[in-house]
Amino acid sequence: MTADTIAPDAHGAAHDDPYHLTPEGIMEPPVGWKHSLKHLGPGLILSASIVGSGELIATTTLGAQAGFALLWLVIFSTLVKVAVQVELARWTISTGQPALTGYNKVPPKIGPVGWINLLWVLMALSKILQIGGIVGGTAAAFSILMPIGGDPFGAMSMTIWTVIVAGTSIALLYSSSYGMIERGAVFLVVIFSIATVVIALGLPFTPYGYSAADVMSGLAFAIPAGTIGAAIAMFGITGVGADELTFYTYWCVEKGYARHVGPADGSEEWVRRANGWISVMYKDAFVSWMIYTFGTLAFFIMGASVLQPQGLVPKGNDMIVTLSRMYTDTLGEWVAIIFLIGAIAVLGSTLWAAVPSWSRMYANFLSVIGVIDWRNTKSRLRTIRVFTVLLPIVWAVAFLFIQSPVLMVQAGGIMTGVFLLGVVVAVWYLRQTETDPRIHGGGLFNVALVISSVAIVLLGVYSALNVFGFFK
Template structure:
């Protein structure tokens, strides 16, 4: 990221053309070609991975593995793969227009006042996400309380409350600057730490008493759903891989990385089309790298739940979630691995929190801008509001956990709501593709086929989840 763009991210007095959300000829830059040249321009996907390789994998995926065994392994792979095309198509529109997702969502009618119906649904989903993110803060606080109890025994109400307060206030202190480069570097470090440890342990399971073999893998790829596991499978599909919130906030990070600014305003020229295709190609690489990261992470968590927890009949529940999940490590490597797991759990839940605070802050502010509360194009005003939400959200999430105190339930509720909103997101993606994305920069036939498959799968998920809410299935 350029120094001038970083100045904007920090709220400095950079010239208007350096605001990543304002497209000007001065910000134009040719896209790199090849993986080597593109590597330093990757980054939004790492923030995405930090969010995905977190609560969904540590809690929802391992819980599903503990419940269903290897039978739903295919669902894990399907869940992570099928949503990528919708994510990429929405990012394509963002890069070509310089507009973030909620601005696009608001263009889809009908409207309720100034707000489109999709953004009304987004606001409702955001309310359930207060519970999900409260579960993430609570899970982090529990892990810290077990590792280093404060004011009482491990997992006592006093110790967990103290750590919940520390986690909430610490998130504010670390992320208040809202510097893009800080967020990207922190996300990368957290992803690397826990991904390496988790994948290594999952690959080492065959050499332990809780090993799995190719027969187990074959059973897991048989495209069946065991009785009693449908609800858990639906929640997992909604929360693992790219969820509605991740595919939405990915657009903000693509803009702040500079992809849209480097493409510049659409003047209809061949040069603009070349730059747009070039930077969309960079985004493809970014999305592919992030897909590899969170797919391997998801598979690792599921395998550990299926191989270690399921045979013992251990399913994570309530505040015992962390101790139940720690058995994946202690039963595999010995008691010494308990500390390793706790450190890893803090890293993986912390990565979700690290990505979620600045991402949700931007989305909330974008929604308020669409409601006319502020001017999104005014970068000083925008950053001031974003910092306000950076303070407020961790406090609200922490209070939500202290009130409910059931991380697994809280995260699964958020996952179900995500599944419903994905349906609306697909509608928005197709609307924006057909009305605003330049036909010259659309994907090829293979991508378009994948986009159709992805969209149909997400629509079916949304319909099923909606029917389930009303007890119709």
Template sequence: MSQNVNHTNTAVEQDPYHLTSDGIKDPPKGWGPSFRYLGPGLILSAGIVGSGELIATTTLGAQAGFVLLWLVIFSTFVKVAVQVELARWTLVTGQPALEGFNKVPPKFGRVGWINMLWVVLMLAKYLQLGGIVGGTAIAFSIMMPIGGDPLGFTSTAIWVGIVVAATILLLYSSQYNRIERGAFVSVVIFSFVTILIALGLPFTPFAYDMNDIASGLSLSLPLGVIGAAIAMFGITGVGADEMTYYTYWCLEKGYGRWVGPNDGTEAWKERARGWIKVMYKDAFLSWIIYTFATLAFFIMGAAVLNPQGLVPQGNEMITTLSRMYTDILGGWASFVFLLGAIAALGSTLWATTASFARMYTNFLSIIGIFNWSDAAARMRWFKIFTVVNPILWGIVYLFIQSPVIMVQIGGVMTGIFLLAVVAAVWHLRKTEVDPELYGGSWFNALLIVSSISIVLLGVYTLLNVLGLMPKF
């Protein structure tokens, strides 16, 4: 076993993106000792729970009823192995995902093809994140309208400005601990309330029974909801962008620094295995959180909105979704739902603002704007993007003002980019991960199934976007 090293408080040793032998730490064993080292998955869950669960999943439930329950479960489970495998590479190399993506040939100058596709994904994400900013602003506007109609442009625009300003002020420091704590609070509040209400539906006029659940597990896919189903697959559970930014949070938590630089020794391999197991626990905990939240939102959409023919659309999205609560608990629950919607959508905005700042900054270093190893310059760029991105997302929303469509477009592009992530994972696994550090036989089998499933859905999505699939 390696020995723990006493840390001195120097900038280099504290830089999570710079590995030195002075930063190594022995991994904990078991769930109890490991619990204090979990955290990146909470940020991941915060990014997932808002847009995917509250908007895309509930919309699909409202459109299709229970028939696509199986897809909800499948979409959250099938992508985890790819996420974990990408994070495994990060832990053993100390590098974030975009650095790995750039190693997959072919390259065009300084930039690999996957990072070029990532740029396209980020452009689509401006629509999705614009939808999140808009949805949060609408919830606030309904609670406290400013200047007239709560769904009118004046009140919505003012609240967009307030939401953007608050996001910037709260996240400007870009400190990992603050981001992790904020993610924990927002995820726990809304997920807990929503799961309780979903479990209580059988005791209300919108009761569902085991026949509904059985119909939802029949693996059918009605033609009329294929588009929404594809968007949901891309956006619920861990998507391509979440897989990507999860690697940055694993490093900022300290996993890579605690593993240390690869010196080829058995002590390093043992340390790497130990921290990979901690990362497994972190990923498993986040999967539990967003899977139960996803199921709860879908069931509520299918049980409450679908029978009434209510589907979230345009700026009326929040008021339509609030029917899930008011129709069960009464009018007083609208206020509770609005607070919950703000927590859920705000959690996505919280996590993605910080996460995208890191990915954008990394991309600038890849194209040669600055040196990624320069910690001070890296933090300056983190802060710049923490300011610029929310402002641009707010502007995009004010021009389009259709949160559901904006979020679904981002989901479709995320599904397409999953193809590239799978390609990167297998390339990096083969070229840069010691086979002794691979997962066990069950994990490897799941990785293969996950990869095949993602490729099939990604190809279908791509052909559909290009208009090469038959119109139903």
């Protein structure tokens, strides 16, 4: 969706804007995997976001602290949120509306703002810390690789590289083109995910090998003392987080799923098309889940196998150096440069997805409180581009003031867990009030949705109580 491909009419609405459902945009859904592959994409952007800070920082930190004991939680964390993700996307595909528009329909409201969007504001503020940590982690990797002024962790080198990372993000993503964002996400995810999974599978052949007994011990449903905080943050970040559940809806619209279904006229033809494109979305979500689950497991296993036995836990600006031990201690010092390039790719992939995704959510929030008209293509694109410039600057400043990537990422993870509670409420409300029953999932999916919802509610309640000190 770019200014070059969208021509607004006199009222500011573009004829080929994916957020405007018209008869001209209708397309028959593909049948089967072979014909659906070219229509996948939103989940790949999702994977770029997920296979990033949560895995490289939070998951490896948890592995370093708890060893294999919480392996079961890693698997559960990636799986349990998918049903809620799919149900929210189902509503979006049938209505053409993005998540924050839907959240604002859930009563009660305080003025023009629904309570769930107020929770979103709190999460967005905490995410300044989390994504600031990602900016800092990326800058630290660049600084170690190419230090400026001698000391890679000195103020000069870290500041200059932080500015470069933020500035490059703005320059590359300013156009906010969906196609470019999707292609970049795929490239970044493939680079590091394959390498990480291969190394994790090769660990048994090194001095830091793990056994089948280690893996089995990690499947016992227990949380070791002293790891609850890290576990909660990991659960909030890894897999599909509340922010990713939310911005997945924007990418489903911009890929064209809702536009191809067409306006909801209640006809049987509309139901057939809707179910067809929802089936494509299922495939997209499944491929995404496969990618980030294997990536998450690989990072956790490396943290548990390499860092935990040595008592190494990523902290502060030394995070990148500590994490690099997973590779240098396994393959030798020669691989340090390769790790740094890989760390830049994996953290950069999160930034690549975060900048355009958060820009859309901020713009959507302004629309629900009446500042801009979301359906006005020109106004929406202009606002998205303003945030594409502002957000990397704010995140970079946050890092330069705090300079503790691990703490920053975990803080954002805890608030993400709290916001998940609101997302679940919104999903069920929109399912009951706006999603046509003829396009609801089958019995097995509905069971999965209930299990997913209950697990997320328990996480949200625990996280909320933890924030107010009930478990201290």
